Amino acid sequence: MSQENQVLYEDEIEQIDKVLIRLIKEAEAKCALLVDKDGHLITRQGFTHTLDTTALAALLAGNFASTKEIARLVGEPEFSVLFHQGKKDHIHISLIGERSILVVIFDDRTTIGMVRLYAKEIGETLQEILSNAGKKSREHSLELDADFSSSAEDKLDDIFQD
Numbered sequence: 001m002s003q004e005n006q007v008l009y010e011d012e013i014e015q016i017d018k019v020l021i022r023l024i025k026e027a028e029a030k031c032a033l034l035v036d037k038d039g040h041l042i043t044r045q046g047f048t049h050t051l052d053t054t055a056l057a058a059l060l061a062g063n064f065a066s067t068k069e070i071a072r073l074v075g076e077p078e079f080s081v082l083f084h085q086g087k088k089d090h091i092h093i094s095l096i097g098e099r100s101i102l103v104v105i106f107d108d109r110t111t112i113g114m115v116r117l118y119a120k121e122i123g124e125t126l127q128e129i130l131s132n133a134g135k136k137s138r139e140h141s142l143e144l145d146a147d148f149s150s151s152a153e154d155k156l157d158d159i160f161q162d
Contacts, residue, residue, distance in 0.1 A: 006036075006099060012133040013043055019125050020045035027118040028110040030089070033103040034096070034126065035060055042100065051105075060093060060103055083112060094119050097127045 008016075020032040024046045031046025033053060039061035041053050063082065071079045082093040092104040092115045102123055104115050 006130065006133065008042065008130075008133050012129060015129050016043050016126060017045055019122055019129070023104065023118050023122040027104065027106065027115045029104045029106040029115060031105050033057065033060075033105075035101045035103060037061055037064065037099055037101065046105075056103075060101060064093065064095070064101055081116070085112075090115075092116065092119055094123055096123050097130055100126070100130060102126060 016034055020034065020043065023029065023032050029046065031044065031048045031051070033044040033048070033056070034042040035057040036042055039058035041057040044053050067082060068078050071077065078095070080095040082091075084091040084093075089105055089107050090112065092106070092112065094102045096102050102119060104119055106115055
């Protein structure tokens with residue numbers, strides 16, 4: 001997809017939320033976020049009440065951008081998965097398509113292997129939802145353009161026929 005902004009409608013967000021909830025349950029994670037590469041939070045699920053998800057989304061996008069430059073310096077086009085390990089909490093970050101980042105925060109109740117497995121599976125589902133949303137957005141835009149054109153023509157006819 002190009003660098004244009006992607007429009008997501010309520011039904012797509014609901015689909016994404018269901019997928020994130022499934023990821024949290026299956027991987028036994030604390031929470032999951034979907035962020036766009038510009039640092040905007042798309043949606044989140046799980047235990048996020050104590051997190052500043054807006055700041056986290058911006059920092060994660062910046063993290064991915066800087067890592068992309070590191071990848072370029074070592075001869076890779078991009079690193080599609082990142083992992084940060086803390087004392088209690090860990091973060092798994094993976095690229096979804098060209099515009100989105102899946103973030104999973106988990107603790108020692110699960111393993112990085114479980115999170116990676118489910119994040120990869122869920123990532124494919126999210127990519128499908130996002131791809132279809134882009135098509136729907138373009139179709140909706142064309143419908144609006146056609147409606148506007150028709151309405152404008154009618155108004156102009158009304159004005160010039162008087």
